[in-house]
Every structure is written in C-alpha cells, then in structure tokens.
Amino acid sequence: MRIKFLDWYLKIAVGSALIGGSMEMFMIKTGFYDKVTVLESEKRAWESSPEAQTIREALNPWRNHDAQERKNS
Template sequence: MSGRWYLKLVLVGAAVGASMELFMISTGFYDKVVVIEAQRRAEQVEATEELVLASQSQQQQQQQFRQEMMPSLQSTERQL
C-alpha cells in the first residue's frame, strides 16, 4: 500500500474524530459528565465519612467496655 492511502486514512480519521468532538461539545455532553462525576465523588466522600464515623464509634464503645470491665477484672485477679 502506498503512502497516499495512509495519508487519506489519517485525514478521514481526524475528520471523524473532530466531528465527534464538535457534536459532543455542542450537545453539552462534557457538562453532563462533569456533573455526574461530581455526584459520584460526593457519594464516595459521604460513604467514606460514614465508615470513619462508624469506626470511631465502635472504638469508643470498645474503650468504654474496657474501662467498665477493668475494675471487675482487677477484683477477679485479687481473688486468685
């Protein structure tokens, strides 16, 4: 195949790509994608915050349990 064929192929491909980009820009496709991506990331942040809060709550409950159980463990050790 000759170099002209490759040149035509590149030019047609560039023209098709440019027309697709112009179509997506004119229909507001990128604006919609930005909004959807922002919502997805906000949901991820919210889910992460909920997990962190749940983990902190669980740690506080465990610490409180240890503090409540420590006197009874010490008295049991004294009895032994």
C-alpha cells in the same frame, strides 16, 4: 526508499482526523462534557459521604484484617 501506498496512509489519516473532530464537535454541541462533569462531581461527593463509607466497610469486612494481625504479632 519510497514508501509504498503513501496516498492511502494520508487518506486514512485525514479521514480519521475528520471523524474524530466531528465526534468532538458533537459532544461539545450536545453538552456532553457538562453532563459528565456534573455526574462525576456527584459521584465523588457521594463516595466521600459517611453512608458510602459505611457501605464500603460492610461489603469488605476483611479489609483491615491483615493490618490488625500485624499489630497483634
């Protein structure tokens, strides 16, 4: 059985590959990946800081409530 509209599928595949490749080249040329790497490392450094842990505990005071109830019973 021959696939109907094979040429359309090939055109769509080639067009998608070209668009994806051009997007990747644009991100590499503009330094997008370098900026994202720096932002992610800053975010992880802040999340592991004592200030961030204090804020996290203040925003969710019931986080350890279940564990303490299990110890008490």
